[in-house]
Amino acid sequence: MSSSLTFAYYPGCSGLGTSLEYDTSTRAICAALGVELVDIPDWSCCGSTPAHTVDHTLSSALSARNIAQAEELDVQGIITPCPSCLTNLKTASHRMEDEAFKEKVNKLLEKPVENKLPIMSVLQLLHEQVGVEKVAEKVVKPLEGLRLAPYYGCIMNRPPEVMNFDDCENPIAMDELMAALGADVAPFPLKVECCGASFGVARKDIVAKLSGKLLDAAEDVEAHAFVTACPLCQMNLDLRQSQVNSLTGSKHDMPVFYYTQLIGKALGLDAKSLQMDKLCVPPSKAFRKMEEAQQANAS
Amino acid sequence: MKIGVFVCHCGSNIAGTVDVATVAKEARKMPDVAFASDTMYACSEPGQDGIIEAIKEHKLDGVVVASCTPRMHEPTFRRTVERAGLNKYMFEMANIREHVSWIGKDTEANTAKAIDLVSMAAAKLVHNKGLTPKSFSVNKRVMVVGGGVAGIQAALDCADGGLEVVLVEKTPSIGGKMSKLDKTFPTVDCSSCILGPKMVDIAQHPNITLYTNAEIAEIQGYVGNFDITVNKKASYVDWEACTGCGLCTEKCPSKKSRDVFNEEIGTTTAINIPFPQAIPKKATIDAEFCRKLTNGKCGVCEKICPTKAIRFEQQDEPVSESVGAIVVATGYDLFDHTRYGEYGGGRYADVITSMQYERLLSASGPTGGHVKRPSDGKEPKNVVFIQCVGSRDKSVGRPYCSGFCCMYTAKQAILTKDHMPESQSYVFYMDIRAPGKMYDEFTRRAMEEYGTKYIRGRVSMIYPMGDKYIVRGADTLMGTQVEVEADMVVLAVGAEASKGAPQLAEKLRISYDSYGFYMESHPKLKPVETNTAGVYLAGCCQGPKDIPTSVGQGSASAAKVLALFSKDQLESDPQISEVDIKRCIGCGKCIETCPFGAIEEIDFRGMPKANVIETICQGCGICTSTCPQGAIQLQHFTDNQILAEVNVLCQQTLQQSFE
Numbered sequence: 033m034s035s036s037l038t039f040a041y042y043p044g045c046s047g048l049g050t051s052l053e054y055d056t057s058t059r060a061i062c063a064a065l066g067v068e069l070v071d072i073p074d075w076s077c078c079g080s081t082p083a084h085t086v087d088h089t090l091s092s093a094l095s096a097r098n099i100a101q102a103e104e105l106d107v108q109g110i111i112t113p114c115p116s117c118l119t120n121l122k123t124a125s126h127r128m129e130d131e132a133f134k135e136k137v138n139k140l141l142e143k144p145v146e147n148k149l150p151i152m153s154v155l156q157l158l159h160e161q162v163g164v165e166k167v168a169e170k171v172v173k174p175l176e177g178l179r180l181a182p183y184y185g186c187i188m189n190r191p192p193e194v195m196n197f198d199d200c201e202n203p204i205a206m207d208e209l210m211a212a213l214g215a216d217v218a219p220f221p222l223k224v225e226c227c228g229a230s231f232g233v234a235r236k237d238i239v240a241k242l243s244g245k246l247l248d249a250a251e252d253v254e255a256h257a258f259v260t261a262c263p264l265c266q267m268n269l270d271l272r273q274s275q276v277n278s279l280t281g282s283k284h285d286m287p288v289f290y291y292t293q294l295i296g297k298a299l300g301l302d303a304k305s306l307q308m309d310k311l312c313v314p315p316s317k318a319f320r321k322m323e324e325a326q327q328a329n330a331s
Numbered sequence: 332m333k334i335g336v337f338v339c340h341c342g343s344n345i346a347g348t349v350d351v352a353t354v355a356k357e358a359r360k361m362p363d364v365a366f367a368s369d370t371m372y373a374c375s376e377p378g379q380d381g382i383i384e385a386i387k388e389h390k391l392d393g394v395v396v397a398s399c400t401p402r403m404h405e406p407t408f409r410r411t412v413e414r415a416g417l418n419k420y421m422f423e424m425a426n427i428r429e430h431v432s433w434i435g436k437d438t439e440a441n442t443a444k445a446i447d448l449v450s451m452a453a454a455k456l457v458h459n460k461g462l463t464p465k466s467f468s469v470n471k472r473v474m475v476v477g478g479g480v481a482g483i484q485a486a487l488d489c490a491d492g493g494l495e496v497v498l499v500e501k502t503p504s505i506g507g508k509m510s511k512l513d514k515t516f517p518t519v520d521c522s523s524c525i526l527g528p529k530m531v532d533i534a535q536h537p538n539i540t541l542y543t544n545a546e547i548a549e550i551q552g553y554v555g556n557f558d559i560t561v562n563k564k565a566s567y568v569d570w571e572a573c574t575g576c577g578l579c580t581e582k583c584p585s586k587k588s589r590d591v592f593n594e595e596i597g598t599t600t601a602i603n604i605p606f607p608q609a610i611p612k613k614a615t616i617d618a619e620f621c622r623k624l625t626n627g628k629c630g631v632c633e634k635i636c637p638t639k640a641i642r643f644e645q646q647d648e649p650v651s652e653s654v655g656a657i658v659v660a661t662g663y664d665l666f667d668h669t670r671y672g673e674y675g676g677g678r679y680a681d682v683i684t685s686m687q688y689e690r691l692l693s694a695s696g697p698t699g700g701h702v703k704r705p706s707d708g709k710e711p712k713n714v715v716f717i718q719c720v721g722s723r724d725k726s727v728g729r730p731y732c733s734g735f736c737c738m739y740t741a742k743q744a745i746l747t748k749d750h751m752p753e754s755q756s757y758v759f760y761m762d763i764r765a766p767g768k769m770y771d772e773f774t775r776r777a778m779e780e781y782g783t784k785y786i787r788g789r790v791s792m793i794y795p796m797g798d799k800y801i802v803r804g805a806d807t808l809m810g811t812q813v814e815v816e817a818d819m820v821v822l823a824v825g826a827e828a829s830k831g832a833p834q835l836a837e838k839l840r841i842s843y844d845s846y847g848f849y850m851e852s853h854p855k856l857k858p859v860e861t862n863t864a865g866v867y868l869a870g871c872c873q874g875p876k877d878i879p880t881s882v883g884q885g886s887a888s889a890a891k892v893l894a895l896f897s898k899d900q901l902e903s904d905p906q907i908s909e910v911d912i913k914r915c916i917g918c919g920k921c922i923e924t925c926p927f928g929a930i931e932e933i934d935f936r937g938m939p940k941a942n943v944i945e946t947i948c949q950g951c952g953i954c955t956s957t958c959p960q961g962a963i964q965l966q967h968f969t970d971n972q973i974l975a976e977v978n979v980l981c982q983q984t985l986q987q988s989f990e
Contacts, residue, residue, distance in 0.1 A: 199672055202676060221795050221796075225792075249796060
């Protein structure tokens with residue numbers, strides 16, 4: 033195999049819907065960093081949150097089908113930007129290390145899965161395969177002066193024996209990537225705290241409390257913006273920020289970026305592929321602060 | 332030969348799952364067996380008397396007892412046959428408890444296996460011969476390794492008993508963990524006030540030689556005659572000349588050296604005396620931080636020292652000592668709290684360990700006894716204590732209870748209120764374990780008189796918010812989540828085996844458990860002995876203990892040493908290797924394989940031959956399986972004896988296969 037990186041890409045359902053900007057910016061930076069993405073042909077739902085609460089075999093079969101589809105490609109592994117998809121793919125793969133379980137899953141599939149391909153998040157790919165140094169080399173517009181609160185969400189690194197990436201209590205992959213872009217990374221203490229997840233539909237009060245706490249903490253460390261790795265977290269912090277404000281009486285006004293958008297910006301990619309305009313809290317405020325800091329520094 | 336077989340019921344321990352009467356009946360059919368019976372408790376007085384009577388009545392030449400492990404009662408029964416007038420090596424034991432009744436419930440299978448084991452023992456016994464131990468003299472000096480409170484107690488008791496004592500401590504001063512404590516539970520008396528005088532006694536006792544800043548390099552020999560090499564580490568100061576005046580420590584310009592005594596919560600100078608009551612009170616240079624030793628510039632201490640004691644060129648120095656017994660009191664280490672990422676893992680300045688907090692409370696500590704937050708020096712108001720950090724937690728490989736954390740946390744909560752009456756303490760705990768005298772009363776005092784709020788549950792996370800820390804945990808009694816706003820968090824870290832404990836154990840040839848704690852010979856009946864004769868244990872090297880227990884064990888091991896040294900001559904174990912000089916071809920293979928260096932080459936009428944040094948041989952048998960000639964034989968376990976066991980077992984199998 034050549035030294036170039038070729039990966040099967042699993043966008044997940046939110047990548048084509050609520051987090052379109054995550055998907056397009058991921059594709060854009062991968063192209064810029066020399067990672068070739070091959071979309072998994074005819075991919076299906078990973079099972080998301082409901083499937084594993086009903087039946088572990090069925091839930092694993094849903095993910096296993098996607099793994100089997102990817103196995104037909106000439107790739108070095110499977111990547112996905114979404115931590116929830118990642119959890120399902122990795123959990124299925126982890127469970128199928130037990131041959132008896134794998135057999136049960138294969139009974140449900142049209143074609144059997146081999147379960148040999150490594151599966152990782154785009155974040156892990158950038159951190160471990162591409163490398164922080166390579167990203168730093170490609171930076172043309174450093175994010176100097178932009179103070180960021182890195183927020184990973186609760187499942188990117190958990191459970192550690194399945195996800196097997198970074199520290200489950202104090203992950204640093206995104207911190208290092210952001211620092212490589214020249215950004216000022218705040219020591220954000222709630223990196224892996226729950227945002228309220230899908231309770232945004234059923235119990236807005238819970239999300240308001242949990243996401244509100246994250247926003248408070250980010251302000252406490254004087255961050256200009258959040259940088260996230262999970263579509264659901266991003267939505268709860270960004271889209272629901274006004275809901276949080278009205279329910280808790282706070283006045284948060286903090287942009288919530290995907291880390292892929294910020295990498296794209298530092299690499300000088302065009303605005304269209306980064307789709308900053310899709311963010312609910314306008315990012316301009318944070319960029320203005322960044323520019324002010326850069327000017328103050330220059331003079 | 333006439334053999335007697337005694338099958339023990341051991342109450343229901345054996346008889347519950349082994350048909351002992353059948354075992355005895357089958358034993359009667361074995362060759363050379365003249366008598367066989369079952370007995371309720373073979374080890375009891377009537378049981379032993381029964382064996383003696385049978386020997387006399389049936390004129391027996393040897394005895395097999397089928398009962399528990401030889402480790403438990405082999406010496407007992409050997410004494411029994413000796414009392415009946417036989418040589419004590421005309422005895423064999425078949426372990427039908429640990430090897431049979433305790434591991435299976437199938438009576439039929441158990442009985443069959445018990446019969447097999449008895450037949451093997453009887454077959455071996457036919458080839459036994461009487462052995463006579465030799466005696467050797469004892470060097471009545473003792474070495475104590477480790478200068479904590481357990482080692483200090485052991486050394487003083489031995490020295491008061493008239494023995495010459497060598498005390499070896501790896502740090503520059505004796506005192507151990509106890510010397511770092513501010514107060515002790517449950518009396519809240521000053522730790523250094525009760526330990527200090529004992530430390531002075533060590534320094535002044537005419538019978539005690541003290542090596543601090545020194546470690547065990549090598550141990551040779553056996554009980555009664557150990558030869559030990561002690562490595563005295565370079566302190567870069569001539570301790571003969573140093574008076575401990577402290578002028579050098581005042582003037583040293585390198586003030587960022589790690590302060591080990593203060594748990595690195597402060598810094599110290601590169602040349603330092605660890606603490607005011609240090610014994611010996613001598614200066615030591617930390618080579619890593621000394622400007623003269625790192626880049627050749629400075630030498631202020633050398634210029635200022637009134638007794639010209641500084642020796643930058645000093646090297647480590649080996650010292651040889653000969654002793655007859657060793658007391659190991661190497662203590663413990665504290666759990667590394669940075670492994671708990673959710674507690675801040677060393678990232679948050681005001682999340683500190685219990686020992687660091689102890690130093691903040693101590694008048695001789697870096698803050699003069701004023702509790703100050705490391706981050707900004709402010710006095711905390713809300714102090715949260717978290718127990719079981721590195722105790723009772725399988726996820727960090729520490730499933731055991733460290734035992735003393737509940738108590739020292741209660742003490743620290745009480746002292747917190749004493750130091751800062753306006754403060755409020757919280758303790759997150761799993762259970763309160765306070766079983767000692769006045770212990771439970773003490774923890775209750777912390778709650779009831781000092782108003783410490785005890786919350787039963789684990790802490791899931793600590794994070795900073797503003798200049799405070801949010802401690803989030805569960806209250807499992809209320810069944811709810813709780814969050815406490817803290818100014819300072821103290822982690823009650825548990826105990827783990829001292830670093831390097833397994834390496835020292837290998838030098839001492841003693842066993843240690845999977846955590847690195849040293850194993851006693853018997854958990855109940857031989858708590859301070861090890862399986863290596865002449866090596867005794869005291870204090871936390873064996874497992875976490877509080878001060879009273881450590882001191883008690885220090886005295887106990889001293890008593891053992893004094894009892895050992897009450898004899899002028901010790902008997903050597905005759906179960907050692909012996910060379911058949913006619914068969915030996917002098918190839919030297921046994922010399923190479925012997926792990927104890929017990930075999931030497933001698934010249935026998937111009938031919939090289941192997942010779943076993945009786946007092947060093949441990950009877951492991953490696954040489955006997957190495958010897959291509961079969962010339963070296965382990966007494967009591969000769970090739971013939973082992974083959975007899977195998978044969979009797981195989982004959983039965985052979986017969987079965989032809990049926």
